[in-house]
Amino acid sequence: MSTGKHAKTPTSSNAGTRLTGAEILWATLEGEGVSVVFGYPGGAILPAYDALRKFPIRHVLVRHEQGAAHAADGYARASGKVGVAIATSGPGATNLVTGIATAMLDSVPMVCITGQVSSKVLGTDAFQEVDITGITLPVTKHNYVVTRAEDVAPMIREAFLVARSGRPGPVLVDITKDAQQGSAEFDFAAAAPKPHRPHPMLKTESVSVLQAAELIRNAKKPVILAGHGIIQSNAYQQILTLAERMKIPVASTLLGLGAFPASHPLSLGMMGMHGEAWVNHAIQQSDLLIACGMRFDDRVTGTLATYAPNAKKIHIEVDPAEIDKNVKVDIALIGDLKEALEALLPHLPPKPARHESAWLREIEASKGEVAVRDIKNLPDSGHLYAAHVIHDLWRATDGKAIVVTDVGQHQMWEAQYYKHETPRTLITSGGLGTMGFALPAAIGAKIACPDKEVWVVAGDGGFQMTAAELSTAAQEELDLNIAVVNNGYLGMVRQWQEFFYEKNYESSPLRSPDFVKLAEAHGIRGTTVGKRPEVVPAIKTAREHKGPFVINFLVEKEDSVYPMIPAGKALHEMIRRPNHNPLVETAGDK
Amino acid sequence: MLHTFVALVEDRPGVLTRVASLFRRLNINIVSLTVGHSERIGVSRMTIVCEASPTAGHRIAASLYKLENVLQVDDVGQLSHVARELALIKVAATPKTRSQVFELAEVFRARIVDLAPESLMIEITGVESKIEGLIQVLNEAGDRILEISRTGRMVMRRGQHTSRVLEAMRVPGVETVAEFKAEEDSAAPSDLLMADETGL
Incomplete structure (x- = not known):
């Protein structure tokens, strides 16, 4: 797993090397095969950041710790390896929680490392102290508090084992500042966890x-x-x-x-x-x-x-x-x-x-019988439908791109109209349904698979939740294509309001910034598309452009995802796309 | 129905929270939970009694196993076992009314472990129904109960006996659920004896 190129290859026998807890952290991560981490520094994790320069590990600075967790998640889903996120104590740690829960619900192997206040002041409400192991207890497979330098290596190694064994999941390791600053003998091999107890109910009789x-x-x-x-x-x-x-x-x-x-x-x-x-x-x-x-x-x-x-x-x-x-x-x-x-x-x-x-x-x-109602097969009415966008994206990318979606209508359209041929090409938050997932997860996926084409497909709502990560994509110069399916609504909320709440569109209309200008502010190119014939050329431009590229697709505002089975109904009780779609009819302005 | 689990867990800070949190997450109320050292160093033994649907046993045991600090889980509901609980009961009693409490305690094979001018303390061990029985007769006799402290149920599976012993105990080697239910109604054989003696 180790790169083997460095003199201090931790997997080689190096018993007797005395390192600080911070150095042991990185050396252990390196030994576990980690080459990139996603994180955000702060007081209680600074000793670890100070030691980072001595190790061949790339650190990707995100703009919010939630982005670090999602990026580690996207990295893990795209590569199959354990993703690593790192944050400081207190707010840094709590900002990870949504990302950890996302990984938990979708069984994604991930190790989150958080700094913690010194063990001497634990439990005193010290500055930026929070009980992150208590907070994350129900959303991690397991978590650890490390208060001594000598425990860093064994606990990190055990965390990796737990994260990837059985049904994978996120593990959090909370390391106090004095554990990072203290020193201990480092022996990677000796820190190996005991073989993981298999779940005794595992039996294929x-x-x-x-x-x-x-x-x-x-x-x-x-x-x-x-x-x-x-x-x-x-x-x-x-x-x-x-x-x-x-x-x-x-x-x-x-x-x-x-x-x-x-x-x-x-x-x-x-x-x-x-x-x-x-x-x-x-x-x-x-x-x-x-x-x-x-x-x-x-x-x-x-x-x-x-x-x-x-x-x-x-x-x-x-x-x-x-x-x-x-x-x-x-x-x-x-x-x-x-x-x-x-x-x-x-x-x-x-x-x-x-x-x-x-x-x-x-x-x-x-x-x-169903294909007749498929919007993809309806004549071009002059209106742009998200289904068209996804369909065209699928064709233009030959179905080979890694598509990272956010959560909502566009996510379902992606699932319906982008035909995935190979594993790990659709990365999406399924169980938790976390809006804001797409952009940071795509950053992780692109870093995991730099040679693959990666597309973000996000709605205008979810995209704004973590749009700050545009800045990360720009700083890392990632060749990331970003499609914002912009319908001016929190679309899935609006759809539920249309079907189940008598079209009471309470708090679902959404005024967004000009996403192209937003991209420009980050030094990222972009373009807006509002007509079907413009879709493919825009996708082509994005694909040919080196670096991040944002396409703002202005799609039909009040389209819905069909078919739909209302929550709590049986699988055959579905709402179908109306045979005569009023949206299509009103568009008969040719 | 009541489920009883015995879990062997690592003796470390936070393990109790993890176990308790699991039941909270499953929205299952814990009826009793006792924890103490086991025969192995560094391993604690928990007996957890909870109220859940009859089919929940598998999922609870499987979920307990998912906790990294849990070493072993036994759903003893299906198995022949001995169940006991200990209670300390403080009863208001003056020198004049003490003898009545003494008599009741003796019938229940309970012990008087403390005596003060205006109260006494009873220690009783047995299945829950026996302890409930003593509490009931104390109340009915007009003895005012000042405090009750109960450990909650502790259980242990019965050991390996020869078939003749099992037959004499009326405990089949491998019990079915139906047989277990019969046992629950009448308590284990040794409890039957106790119930006969105490007239409960």
Whole structure:
């Protein structure tokens, strides 16, 4: 993991090296393979910052600690490695909390390091003291307080182990100022944590595997539910094999998009609240759901009372606490998804062709009916729709970009219209739904994958929550493309108000600054697009431009994401795009 | 229904908070929680009793295991076990009324551990129902209870016995849920004996 180029390679035997706690921090991070951290300095973490220059670790200065946490998160999601954020005590630490919770809900491996006041004054309400381990207790996998230099290395190493083991998640290490300033012997190897206690309920029992295989072999209408776990467990090949061998269609969760190629004939697309009608139809009609690395979130199931009423359910999941939590399952394979699938596949001989065709034909038939209502297929009315923007972006980037979205309507349009072929190409806050996530997370993703094209897709609301990070992108000279889908509303709020609150648009209209001028103020180029024919040229300009580029897409103000299953309703009770879209009709001004 | 978990946890600052916080997060009320040293150095033993739906046991145990400081979790609800609770009860009693309290205490096999001019203190050990029973008869007898301190339930699984012993104890080697329910109603065999003696 270490770079190996530096004389002080911590992985080599260096027992007896005496370092300060601050130096041990960086040396341990280097030993854990960390090459970049996202952070913001302050009083209680200054000893660590002072020692940073001695180590080959890049520090990215964000503009707000929330940005540091999201950037570390984006870095982790794009690379599969543990992301690292660093902040000072007090407000620095509390500003991380939203980002930590975001990572927790989406099971992203991350280590957050916070400075803390000296151990001698802990608990005295000293300046910038806050009980950050207490505050983050429910939103971290685990957290630590380090008060002695000799504990820095073992605790940081254990934090990395916890963050990436089992179901990954964020870990916070709070290091007092005197622990950073004190000194101790540093021995990276000796600080290795004891092997991680495996969750004792992890068991992929052979009898369950055989039962699962039998259910799969006998199913007439099976559906694979593809979740984030496939990406976390690197089980893409196994899912592909399972689907192709047994001719099983694959529906994805939001975070599962990319785990199964969208262009594959067996790919159905996203399920749930804003899933296409045929996807949810297939789930409701199914006689066997094979849930892989997903947790039956309420946005996926709708009301549980009527969820997939005829289906047996197999749940393959690494976290035993997820079994039977929302949906009672018939067979649970608890363990690493890839290992479980590898245990399962030998028991599944390829299915003869005649069996599956009826089920796949039924799904295919429902696709055609829906396509008529797809806004993408409606004639150009002179108005610009977000769906058009995303569709054009997908085509222009050949579906190969890493797209980092914010939260709201644009996020759902992205999920519907950008077809992700490979894992780790969609980075989005699913579980927590954190607005302001996109720009800082994209900074992390771009730094993780400098050779890949990275697009931010954000709404005008969420973009302004963390727009200060434009300054970070400019300072780091990141080749980042930023699409603001600007409809002048907090769009998803407005949509809910339209559907469920009698169009009482309370506090959802939004006056924004001129995003192009805002970009210019940061030394970033930008352009505004309001007509469909301008979309592709603008995307082309952004892609060719070196450095950050902002496109302000002025889209239809009162468009909604269709279909939509209202919260608490069944999967088949969806609101569909009206056949005669009033927005399209009023635009008949040609 | 009541669930009882025994958790072996690392003996470190903050571990109790983590365990308690988990139940708070799951919106489950803790009925009782006792914690103390176990037979292993650096390992504490918790007995947690909580009120939750019958199907919640798996999720609670699985969630407890997710805490890094939790070493082992046992959902003893399914298993043959001994459950005990200790209570200290301070009763107002003058020299004239003491003898009545003494009698009640003796029936319940409780001990008088402190005697003052106007009060006495009773120590009682047993299942919760026995302690509730003593409290009830004290109240009905008109003895004013000044203070009660209870430890909450502590449990331990029964050991490995030969089949003949198990048969004599009427404890099947592997219990089913239905059998467990029967046991809960009548308490464990040794408690049955106690209940017979005390007439409860």
